[in-house]
Amino acid sequence: MLRHLLLAASFLLAVGVLPAQKYGHLNFGNLLATIPGTEAAEAELSAYNDELVEEGERMVAALRARVAEIEAMVEDLPPVELDKYRAEIEQGRREIAAYEQEVGQKLEARRRELLGPLVAEARAAVQTVARENGYELVFDTSQFNTVLFARESDDLMELVRKQLGL
Structure with missing residues (x-):
């Protein structure tokens, strides 16, 4: 019994001696938006996206025009020719679908x-801010529902902005 009491007392002492863990949070998306160069990068990315979308729209327009041509001839086509044109249209659809995936990549x-x-x-x-200020863990609050529970933590936005010279 005495042994159990000594063990419990030593455990309580050990837990009491452990340093408190420090947690912080910041909205990484908001931080990134304040860094010089982000706005220009986003504008360039948007322009690139517009170029890719425009190319996709040209592909779709060309396929629609080809379908219209084929539909105008469909009455006069033998079944073998019709199958050939259906395969051509299906190939065009596959190319557009592949291009959509390529755009994302x-x-x-x-x-x-x-x-x-x-x-x-x-x-x-x-x-750097986390290490210099003794934080064990920093949460990114820009991601919805990524932290289901956390004890009160410090918002590190101003410290990190200062570290970046913003």
Whole structure:
């Protein structure tokens, strides 16, 4: 019994001696928006997106025009020719679908290229502030529903902005 009491007392002492963990939070998206260069990168990304969409719209318009041509001839076509044109139209649809996927990949690659250095700079500043101020964990509050519970924490936005010289 005495052994259990000593064990419990030593556990309580050990827990009492542990340093309190410090948690912080900031909205990383808002931080990124304040970094010089982000607005220009977003504008360039938007222009690139518009170019890609325009190309996709040209592809769709060309396919629609071809479908209209084929529909005008459909009455006079033998079944073998009709099957050939159906395959041609289906190939055009597949190419458009593949292009849509390619657009997403191209946009993501350009986003990483344009915003990657800015994100890296912001992350480095967050890490520096967290280390210098003894934070164990920093939550990104820009992501909806990523933290279901957290004890009160400090907003590090101003400290990180200061670290970035903003």
